[in-house]
Amino acid sequence: MPEAATFRVDLHGSRRAGVCRAAARLVTTLAAAACVLAVALAPSPLRLGAALASVGALLLALLAGRAPAARRLLIGADGAISVHTGGEDRPAAVRYAGRHLICLATAGRLLAVWPDSVSATDWRRLLVACRWQRRPSGAFEAFRSGLRTK
Secondary structure, three states: OOOOEEEEEEOOOOHHHHHHHHHHHHHHHHHHHHHHHHHHHOOOHHHHHHHHHHHHHHHHHHOOOOOOOOOEEEEEOOOOEEEEEOOEEEEEEEEEEOOOOEEEEOOOOEEEEOHHHOOHHHHHHHHHHHHOOOOOOOOOHHHOOOOOEO
16 A cells, blocks of 8 residues: 555445346346347347347346456545556546445546445545545546536
8 A cells, every 4th residue: 555545445346236237137138038029029120130239238238247447445645546456556536426326437447336345434434535536637637527426
């Protein structure tokens, strides 16, 4: 852990994220089944295209998910948040901070942090850090609209 970090938040697997993922897979399966049934009952080129697209989406949804992007968040003494991935720390900007979800953006991807993936104390500290975050100068120019918080 770098010396400039005030505290470290270790991320664990989230049960809520798993439930959302399972619900999305169920809805995708039902949509694919409905499209295939529609082609079987009344074939047409449009229905066939919709069935192929929905089956493709189902295959993508059922593929094994990627490993979590980050296992650790570091909050610096100056309020800067960084994500520890693959042996390096990358600065992160807060895209959304609410009671039930925090979304952080790094240069390469988005990271969703759920309340059940960290301890209650770390969740409260992370919420405070997100509300009062100091962004690195010149970083994340695409996010000029400001923080998206409740």
